[in-house]
Amino acid sequence: MTPTATATAADKETAGGVRTAGPAPATAAPSKTVTFAKALNTALRDALAADDRVVVFGEDVAELGGVFRITDGLAKEFGGRRCFDTPLAEASILGTAIGMAMYGYRPVVEMQFDAFAYPAFEQLVSHLAKMRNRTRGALPMPVVIRIPYGGGIGGVEHHSDSSEAYIAHTPGIHVVTPATVEDAYWMLRAAIAAPDPVVFFEPKRLYWSKAALQLPVTTGPIGTAAVRRQGRDATLIAYGQSVPVALEAAEHAGEYGYDLEVLDLRSLVPFDDAAVTASVERTGRAIVVHEAAGFAGFGAEIAARVSERCFYRLEAPVLRVTGLDIPYPPPKLEHWYLPSVDRVLDAVERAMAA
Amino acid sequence: MTPTATATAADKETAGGVRTAGPAPATAAPSKTVTFAKALNTALRDALAADDRVVVFGEDVAELGGVFRITDGLAKEFGGRRCFDTPLAEASILGTAIGMAMYGYRPVVEMQFDAFAYPAFEQLVSHLAKMRNRTRGALPMPVVIRIPYGGGIGGVEHHSDSSEAYIAHTPGIHVVTPATVEDAYWMLRAAIAAPDPVVFFEPKRLYWSKAALQLPVTTGPIGTAAVRRQGRDATLIAYGQSVPVALEAAEHAGEYGYDLEVLDLRSLVPFDDAAVTASVERTGRAIVVHEAAGFAGFGAEIAARVSERCFYRLEAPVLRVTGLDIPYPPPKLEHWYLPSVDRVLDAVERAMAA
Amino acid sequence: MTLLDLPPATGPHHPAATPFRATPLGDTDPLRYLDEHGAPVEGGLHPSEEELAPERLMAVYRALRLARAFDTEATALVMQGHLAVYPSSRGQEACQAAAALAIEPQDWLFPTYRDTAALAVRGIDPAEALTLLRGSWHCGYDPKRWRTAPQCTPLATQAPHAVGLALAAKLSGDPVVALCLLGDGATSEGDFHEACNSAAVYQAPVVFFVQNNQYAISVPLRKQTHALSLADKAVGYGMPGVRVDGNDVIALIHVLGEAVRRAREGEGPTLIEAVTYRIQPHTNADDATRYRDRHEVDIWLARDPLDRLAKYLTATGNLDESLDAAIGEEGARYTARMRAELADEPKVDPAEMFEYVYAAPTPQLRAQRQMVEQSLAADEAEE
């Protein structure tokens, strides 16, 4: 089987003779209310259909369709050469993806849970992130690593980590995380079509959230944030499953007379300085929300950037509402750990009082 | 061989029946001018002599004495049961250390270069950092991981990484890095005596720097920063091999009439908020210097904390002078990457002009 | 849908064009003492007299029944919401019991998430053993008292710990053995390899005991290895590799006993593969009908490890219906106690989250703890 493309859009990053396809708009379909999980599943299906170079593999992704069923039905529809189960070996899963990308494929691999991507850390940092650079562009790495992340689902230990800070600090990788059903679809298509490696963090608590999805859909490109709610008094900066938390907090704050803006970062790398700065320049206050432990978390980068760029405009210190600096706690305690609406509101109070 | 302690200081963290020793002051010795490397070597020797539970292992540490000779002579002096070469397998090196710590030993392992610690990442994040917590203190992890880090030594790829941000974001680990010969000795003794895992980052560019060392020596405990130079106009916050850079920049700045304070963090985790805040409250300006890539680097945490805590005192935004957001460059280009004295001075100018 | 239509792991291998030959360790039939009907097999293992003593075997049988009772009850408890998740070891009770019985109190056990029944057989209180699966952040039991590591979820990562502990015991001159439990899937992980290889180099007193239950969640063994046997992996480490019937508890106890003896007497590590089957789905959250036939499960149900020993004990006149019923009642009492202990929601104090992160909390953790405590106090005031 030589990969042939079934779509036409050409791609400068073609490796070898294989043809390619960007996330070309699919034929218009009626709007349907679907889960976040289904949107991801549809994106994978459409990507597999659009481009023969796309392959999906990982632990339990074929026969089972993944423990979260994100790859459900793909092996059946596209066969065992496009979607297959691997031996239980994460470094090798990512390393295999790297080798396939060298040959011109566009692998999409699944890490079953956040903490189970750690064995692939060396492959990620020392190879995936650097291969394009160390070959002066000869071996680009159009690889997508899908990682379900975050807590709030009652998981036992090692099943609720948020590891985005580790990855975002590694030059050469793009790091994105959708927070809406439309973004789940579009950003995954965009990630698969991207010429560079993308770590695609899937907020697993949102898998079962629902919204209308009308295909084809196009949202903002990778590297851009989105204002999810406009407001004048302060900006809540969030991503992934903290976005709904921020939105809910903003609704509540409205009751107290605070008009909050909610910015969904969408892309941690590249970082949308323009959108973030513009919002905070408008509101004069910023509160960062994420689930990962706060210390040296990604929120530190956001807070540092905003504090530097909006120095003369800030009316209050940038506050962070994050996970605690402890190992992720068990189901019965996780609500203490997670950045809750209450904790966000508390920070809003403090920022507004400043 | 049952470990028996040759020193007397008792330690609450004793596991099993084995006795223990903190870094008890050695007998007074004449002051000698020694290299940073020799100070580390002496600390290991003294720790091995003081406490039978201390073992030193890793790749090439015994026969060769380590590629940087930090473990030189230890195997000869203490025998193959106290200092030994391991198979080439970093996850297993750290995992073995964890298992030995469970039995009451105090392993000190060497990772040959920063980038070669990545294979041990899962063991570090999912076990070393969490074992005390998941056993309610029954299995503390008095393990030291020595990692030579940083650039400026003309190393080829993978030999100059700075990975402190990855570790510092992981609750359960202490992260320290000495910048002086005295700290090299004392902090390594303190790390080995500590009841919790310590990632001990050794600034490899400073291995050959020299200073007087008079034993016994005691510097500040883990968790405390040190003011290396007092000043009134701005605080340079640095650690590891960026400390000498900051000091040199401060000297130069003096020529331009700026009186700079230089704070050596020493310990990234625990973080000495008191010292940092006190200094910036005095000076009103802060510039963070480190070698790791700036984006989501440890400097982000410093800048975010300082910006929040000193909000009303800051006269200029906190600036970061760091490595570039690219894979560590090769010898011929590394001076462009590294936070040089010039780049620090440039930031000082900008901060003072604000 | 199988990748590249691989031959089954038991299928024919490459044509033998010397020296290009995949060389299996030996006969791939697992070692046995009893056949599937509970009769000693011809040419089978020769357990010692001690291992075959009726009192000993009755104790083993009780352990099997305990493991089964424990597993059945835990499965019920997870359905009722008293556990967060439960990975059942039904069908693997011979392995669970043998692992716990093969070692002495001073030896260390390194269990996985699937080995809670083994912990129960080792004597750990069931409520303690289930602490983690119940939704706490810690393992419940005192690992030092029970010489049992907390159950390990990141696959194969406990293997180097077992090596380290065994090496430590060896360096201390203590006659302590580490028994490391692993699944078939875990043998594909790098940590498994690094641990086995290092253990052999150190000649550490460790036994790697792989419960090959044919699946890693949905992934069958033939997608996990191309070798005929997982025990073959021992060859590369220069250590003995033994493949044993994982539903034959007498064979298991014999083989584990010998491996433990070797380890204790300084003869180095051993890799044991026990061929068994996971009767239940991966956990209560899994749907096994998506990837395997009911028929396959039935075949293995017929190979039940309890039945097999019961038949042997009955045939040898050591077990009869009334004794069996009495043992059943023991089990019922055990599970009743277990049910009672697990009925109440465990008390969790959020402040404890901060207690064990470090020996002494960092200033930052103290502040966070204070924040939680204040918020807790506020909540309580509101009530």
Place this chain on the structure above:
Amino acid sequence: MTLLDLPPATGPHHPAATPFRATPLGDTDPLRYLDEHGAPVEGGLHPSEEELAPERLMAVYRALRLARAFDTEATALVMQGHLAVYPSSRGQEACQAAAALAIEPQDWLFPTYRDTAALAVRGIDPAEALTLLRGSWHCGYDPKRWRTAPQCTPLATQAPHAVGLALAAKLSGDPVVALCLLGDGATSEGDFHEACNSAAVYQAPVVFFVQNNQYAISVPLRKQTHALSLADKAVGYGMPGVRVDGNDVIALIHVLGEAVRRAREGEGPTLIEAVTYRIQPHTNADDATRYRDRHEVDIWLARDPLDRLAKYLTATGNLDESLDAAIGEEGARYTARMRAELADEPKVDPAEMFEYVYAAPTPQLRAQRQMVEQSLAADEAEE
């Protein structure tokens, strides 16, 4: 000072108490065609006629001489400061040449830092091949043109890449083989295991070629494995494992040729261990006298792979002094060119640091590039 006084890897193993036996793959004498004096050994390998054809062997001999000349020159260049570091393959030239010659242009080579001589034999310009070691951030040659991955430093991490590439080729129906070079030390890494195991499961067309040069920096083989042979590791993967004399280039070409053929024809992966020796220290920065005897080096100097083939070729009337001298001059011309090419400091443009991090630089990188360019302009203005 040896840990726990381990027996040497070639020493006696555990007493054979069936089934507790470490079972080596077979005879641990490596396969050979020539003995140490260049004479065909009795009971040795049977290379094909083609493999033994004089023109072919003369080409092989030239490749050996090229590898030696390259290595000698590179060693000189690093002393003179023209390279940042150089890990010499002196003594391993038979492996270097055989690896490059065993594969076709469409096949992919996955070299380590030690395999620059193999790149030279593959035809890559020496200055290009030495780009990284010279102190640049990229591999110099075009990996797609030469179907050669950039040399890999993090040990064994290239092995899964080779598997992935081979799997990709297989899925594409292309007759492409991946040849992955590894050191003895690298076989202890988890990535080696995961790659071999996965390759076997996928039946990917990959050949794992371990140059067992007896050392991983200072660590001798007996501290790396307790098995008699690294090829034994193949057993656990259900793939053929072959141990071959790494200083016998004819044996190497035969064995590699067969493994490559198998891979190409869909017969799956092979693990080859070539027993050889690292004559030089680990790199120019290493001091080998700290951990090994000069005497040991002398023994291996006497097993020189070039001498061995030269003697055979001379005995078979294919080589004489004048031809040998002519080949020497070829080598001298090659190294003269190499010296000349490497004499000048390579030009490096700092702006290029930003060029290949991503397909399109992030806004942040654009800003950083600008900063560097401004500072560059300022520097130039000052001059």
